[in-house]
Amino acid sequence: MFLIKRNATGSEAVEYIKNKSSCNYETMDDQLNMDCSVKVNNYGKNTELIFIYPNNNDDGPGFKPKKLSVPPHSRRYKDEELLQILRDLYEKLGRTPLASEVPQRVTIRIRFGSWENALRKAGIPINKPKKTKYENDELLEILQEKMLKNMDALQDTKRFNNQH
Structure with missing residues (x-):
């Protein structure tokens, strides 16, 4: 869909993303409140003005349309x-x-x-990947160091809690 709509204009540039949108309804003191999150992508180059119309039944509440300004989905960086x-x-x-x-x-x-x-x-240094293959004795040493650090941190926490 992105490639088809890219750089389109007007309503053709805008796409409603249903699976990333939701509405919650709440009744309080005989009043119905609606809270919606709507995901809309604009694949054009210009900001588009759209209106969101709730799906009103004839016997349902009269919600008014919401006017939104939708900026372009992506930006061209130098x-x-x-x-x-x-x-x-x-x-x-x-x-x-x-x-x-x-x-x-x-x-x-x-x-x-x-x-x-x-x-x-x-001009940023590239980090070399860390060694991922270890001998068993190297793994045990690493685990022991981490356990000692965690035990020290736990002791510090206990001392702090006992003092306060």
Whole structure:
């Protein structure tokens, strides 16, 4: 659907996402309240004005339509803007950002060919993957260290609780 609607205009650019929308009804003191969350995507380039009309039965309450302004679904970033997003996050985190921490990760991967290429171009160090294969004695040592840390933290918590 995305490719068909991309850069369309008017009502053709807007799509209602039913499975990500919901409405809750509540009756309080003979008054019916409706709370709805509606997911709408705009695949065009311009902000579109839409009206949401509740499904009214003839004998149901007279809800009025809701007017919404729907901005375009995606934004076109310049290469330097994407690289700056990475640099800013690197500075904020004090470490190399993970792809999962960047909302624009798909755009970045497509634009630069890979996450690592984008990091290189932004001047951010690439983290080497941690060792994933260990000997049994190495695993036991790692587990013992973690258990000792957890036990120390637990003791600190108990001391704090006893003092307060």
